Amino acid sequence: MKANLEQQQNPRPLIVAGLFLGLGQGGFFDGIVFHQILQWHHMFSNIESSKTIIGLEINTLGDGLFHVLDWLFTIIGIICLWRAGNREDVPWSTGILLGSVMMGAGLFNVxxxxxxxxxxxxxxVKPGTHQLAWDIGFIAVGVLFILLGWWVIQKFSHLETTSK
Known part of the structure; x- marks a missing residue:
C-alpha cells in the first residue's frame, strides 16, 4: 500500500506553479532593484534617445510592460498553485515549492x-566599465539558482517519499 501511495504522488503541478512564481518574482526583483532602486538601467537603456525626456518616457513604458509580464507570471503561478492544492496526488511540500521558485527565478535571469x-x-545590468562581466554574472547567478533549486527539489522529494 505504501509503495502504491508513493507512485501516485505527482509533484509536477507544484513545480509548474513554483516555476511561474519564480519567473514573476525574479522579474519583479530585477525591475525593482536594478531599474528603480539602483537605476543602473531601464528596459530600453541602449536606445540612442534614452537620455532625453522622450527616451525616459519610452523606458518608463518599457519598464511598465516588463512589470506587467512579471505580474502575469505571478498570477499564472498563483492559479497553478491553487489548482495543485486542490489535487490529492500532489505532495504539499515547502521544499519542492521553494526549489521550483528558485529554478523559476534562475530561469528568468538566464x-x-x-x-x-x-x-x-x-x-x-550595469552599463559601462565591465558591463560584459556584469551581464555574464547575471546569467551565472541564474544558472546557480536553477541548479540549487533542482537540488532542493531532489532533496525534499527524497525526504518526503522516505518519511511517509
Missing amino acids: VEGILDHHIFNLHH
Whole structure:
C-alpha cells in the first residue's frame, strides 16, 4: 500500500506553479532593484534617445510592460498553485515549492540575460566599465539558482517519499 501511495504522488503541478512564481518574482526583483532602486538601467537603456525626456518616457513604458509580464507570471503561478492544492496526488511540500521558485527565478535571469543583454542588446545590468562581466554574472547567478533549486527539489522529494 505504501509503495502504491508513493507512485501516485505527482509533484509536477507544484513545480509548474513554483516555476511561474519564480519567473514573476525574479522579474519583479530585477525591475525593482536594478531599474528603480539602483537605476543602473531601464528596459530600453541602449536606445540612442534614452537620455532625453522622450527616451525616459519610452523606458518608463518599457519598464511598465516588463512589470506587467512579471505580474502575469505571478498570477499564472498563483492559479497553478491553487489548482495543485486542490489535487490529492500532489505532495504539499515547502521544499519542492521553494526549489521550483528558485529554478523559476534562475530561469528568468538566464532567459532575460541572454535575450535582453546579448541578443537584442536592449540594456546591460550595469552599463559601462565591465558591463560584459556584469551581464555574464547575471546569467551565472541564474544558472546557480536553477541548479540549487533542482537540488532542493531532489532533496525534499527524497525526504518526503522516505518519511511517509
